[in-house]
Amino acid sequence: MDALDVPQASDGAALQQSSSLRRFIPKAHSISWWMLLVTTGAVLITSIDRAILPTVLPALLTDFHLDAMQGGFLVSLSFLGSTIGGVILGIFGDAMGGGPRRAWAWCLTVAVVIASSIATAFAKGIFLFKVLRVTMGIGTGGLEPINVAMISEWWPKEHRGFAVGTHHTGFPIGQFVGPLLIAGIVLFGTWREVFLLLPLLAVPIVVMQIILAKWQHLDSVNTWITDNNLTPSLTRDHKPAPYLKNPFPILYRVIRTDRNVALAVITNFLFLWTEAAVTGFLTLQLTREVHVSLAVAATISGASGITGWIGQVVWGTISDHRGRKFSLNIIAIGSAVSIFLMAYISSVPMAWLLLLGWGLFRNSPYPVLYAAVIDIVPGSAASGLGLMVGIGLGLSGVVAAPIGGWLIDHSGFTAHYTLLAALCLLALIPIAMMRESSAGAQAEAKLHTS
Numbered sequence: 474m475d476a477l478d479v480p481q482a483s484d485g486a487a488l489q490q491s492s493s494l495r496r497f498i499p500k501a502h503s504i505s506w507w508m509l510l511v512t513t514g515a516v517l518i519t520s521i522d523r524a525i526l527p528t529v530l531p532a533l534l535t536d537f538h539l540d541a542m543q544g545g546f547l548v549s550l551s552f553l554g555s556t557i558g559g560v561i562l563g564i565f566g567d568a569m570g571g572g573p574r575r576a577w578a579w580c581l582t583v584a585v586v587i588a589s590s591i592a593t594a595f596a597k598g599i600f601l602f603k604v605l606r607v608t609m610g611i612g613t614g615g616l617e618p619i620n621v622a623m624i625s626e627w628w629p630k631e632h633r634g635f636a637v638g639t640h641h642t643g644f645p646i647g648q649f650v651g652p653l654l655i656a657g658i659v660l661f662g663t664w665r666e667v668f669l670l671l672p673l674l675a676v677p678i679v680v681m682q683i684i685l686a687k688w689q690h691l692d693s694v695n696t697w698i699t700d701n702n703l704t705p706s707l708t709r710d711h712k713p714a715p716y717l718k719n720p721f722p723i724l725y726r727v728i729r730t731d732r733n734v735a736l737a738v739i740t741n742f743l744f745l746w747t748e749a750a751v752t753g754f755l756t757l758q759l760t761r762e763v764h765v766s767l768a769v770a771a772t773i774s775g776a777s778g779i780t781g782w783i784g785q786v787v788w789g790t791i792s793d794h795r796g797r798k799f800s801l802n803i804i805a806i807g808s809a810v811s812i813f814l815m816a817y818i819s820s821v822p823m824a825w826l827l828l829l830g831w832g833l834f835r836n837s838p839y840p841v842l843y844a845a846v847i848d849i850v851p852g853s854a855a856s857g858l859g860l861m862v863g864i865g866l867g868l869s870g871v872v873a874a875p876i877g878g879w880l881i882d883h884s885g886f887t888a889h890y891t892l893l894a895a896l897c898l899l900a901l902i903p904i905a906m907m908r909e910s911s912a913g914a915q916a917e918a919k920l921h922t923s
Contacts, residue, residue, distance in 0.1 A: 499635050499790075501632065501697075502694045504690045504693060505627050505628050505694055507685060508623075508624060508686070509627070511678065512643075513640050513641075513643040515579065515616070515620050515675075515678050515682060516642075516643025516644055517644075517646050518583075518643075518674055518675040519616040519620070519643070519647070520643055520644040520645075521651035521654070521671055522586055522590070522609070522613050522616075522675075523551075523613055524651035524752070525651070526606070527752045527754075527755070528651070528652050528655045528667075528771045528774060529655065529664035529667055529767075530544050530547075530548065530753070530754075531760050532767060536664075537599050540878075541881050541882050542878035543878075545874035545875045547603065547606065549871045549872075549874040550606035551613070552869065552874070553871050554606065554609060554612075554614060555610045555611070555613055555614030556868055556871070558611035558615040559614040559618060561615070562578070562582055562615025562618070562619065566618065566622060571623075571626050571707045572626060572686060572691050573686045573691075575622060575686070576682050576683055576685075576686035579616065579679075580679050580683065582615035583612070583616065583679055584612075585608065585611060585612030586609055586613055586616065586675070587676075589605050589608040589609035589611075590672040591672070593605045593606075593668040594666065620640075621637060621847075623686070624636055624637065624640045625637060626706050626707035627706070628706060629698045629704055629706065630705075630706055631704060632703075632793065633706070633847060633848070634789040634791075634793035634840065634844040635790045635793055637844045638788065638792075638840040639786050639789070640840070641789070641840040641843075642781070642786060644778075644781065645777065645778040645782045645785065645835070645836050646778055646781075646782060648752075648777060648781060649776065649777070649778025649779050650775070651671070652771040652772055653771075655771050656767075656769075656771040658670065658671075659767060659768055659771070660768055691707065732908065733846070733907050733908055734846055736904075736906055736907050737842045737846050737907070739903045740801070740900050740903045740904055741839065741842050742868065742869050743869075743896050743899055743900040744808070744897070744900060746869035746873045746896055747808065747897055748835060749869050749874060750873040750874070750876070750889065750892075751812060751815065751890075752774070753874045753878075754878070754889070755774045756770040756774050757881075758818065758886055759774065759818075763818065763819065763821060763824060765821065773821065776824070776828035777828045777835050778832060779832060780829050780830075781832040781836045781837075783833060784804070784834055784835070785837050785840055788800040788803070788804060788837045789837075789840045789844065792841045792844065796909045797842075797844065797907070797909060798905075798907055801841055801842070801900075801904045802901065802904055804834050804838045804841070805897050805900045806898070806901075807833065807834040808838075808897040809897035810894070811827065811831040811834055812890055812893045812894045812897060813893075814830070815827050815828075815890050816887040816889070816890035816891065
């Protein structure tokens with residue numbers, strides 16, 4: 474036999490490595506990919522809306538004659554609204570039902586955001602400005618859980634971590650693009666024009682989402698999923714939960730369904746506390762410590778968005794195969810280290826470098842945690858995620874901004890970042906208590922034990 478005809482060991486290893494790599498690259502129906510693209514755009518808009526207030530905060534402090542702690546309370550009002558919006562609009566999203574109905578629920582939350590933002594542009598007094606921070610926060614609080622629940626319905630369960638992780642790349646992209654757009658606007662106008670113009674970017678996304686989210690499209694997706702021996706996430710026989718009649722006992726059952734839901738809420742709260750505290754005062758740190766203009770500070774503050782999508786896709790996909798807990802442990806440690814180093818920002822190049830490093834971890838925990846919750850309560854996804862967004866995003870922002878402002882005023886940015894790094898490490902405790910919920914990781918564990 475010719476030596477070339479003999480299979481080499483290295484060939485077998487290469488084939489095995491190639492097969493292993495292909496497992497991490499999901500296949501899906503074309504409509505699933507289109508829905509992923511459109512909903513990622515929806516998340517991008519959500520990210521830009523949330524970036525407006527922290528980015529223009531230095532100008533607001535000047536106009537309304539506020540100190541850093543008062544500015545922190547101003548930021549916390551948006552998060553207070555998100556607490557309300559995440560829970561109530563999350564319930565509303567499930568009550569309307571899945572598929573196309575969920576798309577309409579998202580459109581209503583967008584209307585709340587746009588109306589509040591435009592009104593903010595014309596607010597003359599600080600009291601009205603504070604009221605509108607709450608109402609806009611209600612809208613942005615509802616945007617995320619409804620949209621995450623929706624994208625999970627258009628992908629097979631086996632690729633949920635990838636879908637949610639890729640979907641959430643809209644956040645880092647928005648965190649980079651948003652400050653750039655804001656910087657461009659403030660160069661030719663004021664913070665009022667920012668509130669007036671940016672939320673209008675959501676209108677074409679709304680139109681595309683409604684056109685795409687149709688039952689016949691979902692039927693085509695589910696046929697493809699079953700033909701490829703995968704598991705559909707939503708079918709036509711799905712019945713909306715009767716949340717509008719008596720929502721709170723059902724919410725209680727959602728969080729009691731599995732300890733992972735409660736632990737995910739706690740973990741999400743800790744990660745979001747650190748993110749809210751960093752972003753809430755980042756432009757202030759850059760203008761005060763590095764002595765750059767607001768436009769330059771706004772541009773630099775979005776640096777984490779350049780690398781943010783990498784961590785979300787990578788850790789979300791790995792969590793499908795190696796487990797949700799595996800990814801979360803690495804994210805927690807990486808977040809702690811990168812945030813602690815931000816205390817040493819003293820120049821523009823150093824700011825870019827450290828923020829790019831933070832971007833690899835900043836948004837990564839959320840798609841992994843969201844996928845873990847959907848694993849457990851798929852029929853009440855928006856309500857479960859609404860609890861996470863409401864309690865995590867809302868309450869973390871309520872406490873993070875005032876505490877951060879107080880620490881900065883009294884002890885400086887080093888104490889501020891040291892506390893935030895400690896909170897990231899504290900998240901390792903609830904992560905350790907979680908039960909692994911990834912279908913891929915569970916199947917691989919059974920394979921090893923059999």
